[in-house]
Amino acid sequence: KVKVTTNKDGSASILMTIDYHLPDKAPVVKEERLIEVGAPDATGSYLIKWQARFTPAGKKDVVFNRNSYGGFAIRLAAEFCGDPKAGKPGWTFSRSAEPKANKGRARWMAYCGVAQNGKPAGIAIFDHSENPRHPALWQTRSHYPYLNPSFTCKEDYTLSPGKTLRLTYGVLVHDGKASPEMLEKAWGKFISPAK
Numbered sequence: 001k002v003k004v005t006t007n008k009d010g011s012a013s014i015l016m017t018i019d020y021h022l023p024d025k026a027p028v029v030k031e032e033r034l035i036e037v038g039a040p041d042a043t044g045s046y047l048i049k050w051q052a053r054f055t056p057a058g059k060k061d062v063v064f065n066r067n068s069y070g071g072f073a074i075r076l077a078a079e080f081c082g083d084p085k086a087g088k089p090g091w092t093f094s095r096s097a098e099p100k101a102n103k104g105r106a107r108w109m110a111y112c113g114v115a116q117n118g119k120p121a122g123i124a125i126f127d128h129s130e131n132p133r134h135p136a137l138w139q140t141r142s143h144y145p146y147l148n149p150s151f152t153c154k155e156d157y158t159l160s161p162g163k164t165l166r167l168t169y170g171v172l173v174h175d176g177k178a179s180p181e182m183l184e185k186a187w188g189k190f191i192s193p194a195k
Helices: 181-193
Strands: 002-006 011-021 029-037 046-056 062-064 092-095 106-115 119-126 138-141 147-151 155-161 166-175
Touching: 046 155, 046 181, 106 147, 106 181, 119 147, 119 181, 166 181
Parallel strands: none
Antiparallel strands: 002 011, 011 029, 029 046, 046 166, 062 155, 092 106, 106 119, 119 166, 138 147
16 A cells, blocks of 8 residues: 655655565565655755554564665666766765774765766765664675665564564765765754754
C-alpha cells in the first residue's frame, strides 16, 4: 500500500505498508515506511528523512542475517560523478570519523565532487543516533558510486514478537561544496530538529 502526499513548496511524503514473505507464504515481517522529502532551499538542496518500522508478522523470532547491505543504500549513476579518464575529477567519500577504510563506523558519510554542470554538489547519508548499533558501519564502492549504513554488517539482528525494529536515516542532497563542519552541523540538526 502506498500513499503519496505532495505540497506546493516542493515537499512530499510517501507512506508505504510492506509485507515480506516467500512466494505463496504468509508474511514473516511487516514494515511501515515513511519517506519525508523536505522542500528545497534557495540553493536547491533538500533533506529526505527515511523511517522504517519492522514488526514480526507471526509468533516466532525473525533474524536479519549478517549482511553488508543492511536494508538501505544509495547507488548513483557513475556518469554523474566525474570521469577521471575524461579529465573530470572523480567524486570522493568523506565521513564523520576516521578511519576512512570500508566498514568503518561513522555518524554520517558523504560523497561529493563536481556535477555534470561543472558545479560542486554531493549527497550525504545521516545515521540517526537512535538506530541500533549506532554509529553505523558503512559500505562504500567507488567504481560504481555506492554507500550504505549497515546495522547487520558484522552480526545478525534478532527481532522478537511484540518488538519493533526502528531505522531512521537522513539523505542530504546538496549543491555547492560541503565541509565536514557543515555536514556535522546538518547531522546534528537532523537528529535534534528545532521545535
